[in-house]
Amino acid sequence: MSASLALMEIEGEDWAAPRPTWRQRMGSARTRTLDWLLPPLCLACRVQVGSHGALCPSCWATIDFIEAPVCDRLGTPLPFDLGPGALSPAAIASPPGFDRARAAFRFDEAGRALIHGLKYGDRLEIAPALAAWMARAGREVLEGADALIPVPLHWTRLFRRRFNQAAELTRHLSAITGIANEPMVLKRARRTAHQVGLTRAQRLDNVSGAFRIAEERKALVRGLHLVLVDDVLTTGATIEACARVLRRAGAARIDVLTAARVVDGPFAVHI
Incomplete structure (x- = not known):
């Protein structure tokens, strides 16, 4: 079971994290699709990075x-x-x-x-x-x-x-x-x-x-x-x-x- 759905005990009661809404799931899927089609690249040197609008560690240091x-x-x-x-x-x-x-x-x-x-x-x-x-x-x-x-x-x-x-x-x-x-x-x-x-x-x-x-x-x-x-x-x-x-x-x-x-x-x- 994923962490987001794991049951947690709070003040003696079982509590489950809320499931993502339909809109949130669609937004996440859209982001993953865009990242696959247009991988996030470093703003300076254009190597692949973890997220859009970011610098790679080497460029950030410069x-x-x-x-x-x-x-x-x-x-x-x-x-x-x-x-x-x-x-x-x-x-x-x-x-x-x-x-x-x-x-x-x-x-x-x-x-x-x-x-x-x-x-x-x-x-x-x-x-x-x-x-x-x-x-x-x-x-x-x-x-x-x-x-x-x-x-x-x-x-x-x-x-x-x-x-x-x-x-x-x-x-x-x-x-x-x-x-x-x-x-x-x-x-x-x-x-x-x-x-x-x-x-x-x-x-x-x-x-x-x-x-x-x-x-x-x-x-x-x-x-x-x-x-x-x-x-x-x-x-x-x-x-x-x-x-x-x-x-x-x-x-x-x-x-x-x-x-x-x-x-x-x-x-x-x-x-």
Whole structure:
């Protein structure tokens, strides 16, 4: 007899575990059938794993999650704990246009594989896992937030790619946290060149004036705590451009949450 049907004695009475409902049995059968047809694969290396949306032990060990202590403004790792509100030299010398930034993991070889799989490989099954890690890493910036705002794509790039990876992450993050998802607040007013390979100054120039707030959404910005969501934070030029637009529209607080961020060296700061 299986354990689920074994009789147990509780306070002198025989007790049997309830039998699974018809719906539960059908759900379990459906899951087993899907696992047989489409075996769960590691999100990074694609070897078979025990469940969907998971990493194999080898890939899990290579993901460099960003843990405390971090700079309170930039979210970059600090060499040692300086106490609450500690700032890195970069945050003091060049304060960002946003209030705080947090990221789940470093944009290194392992992190790049996940980001590129989602962004360029059309592997939307990666998004829920990244969003769950972001929710954990971004607890501070998500607390009290009024809305999540994905960094937008220009419509021509969205048409070609078919989805916005930042919007996908925001959608799942909203489902996890219950914070409102506002994907139509920011619009990319003009198409910009790809940022890859550009210096920070070139990136800032490239995205200057590229974003605006939809007229019908301006009332949703004023006085609110907003969290900008993107897949990766590199120099911060795109995020800075978005933050400036939201700040001019009257946002009370602007935080940033990404799946990954570039960090040069063990404890480098990089905006």
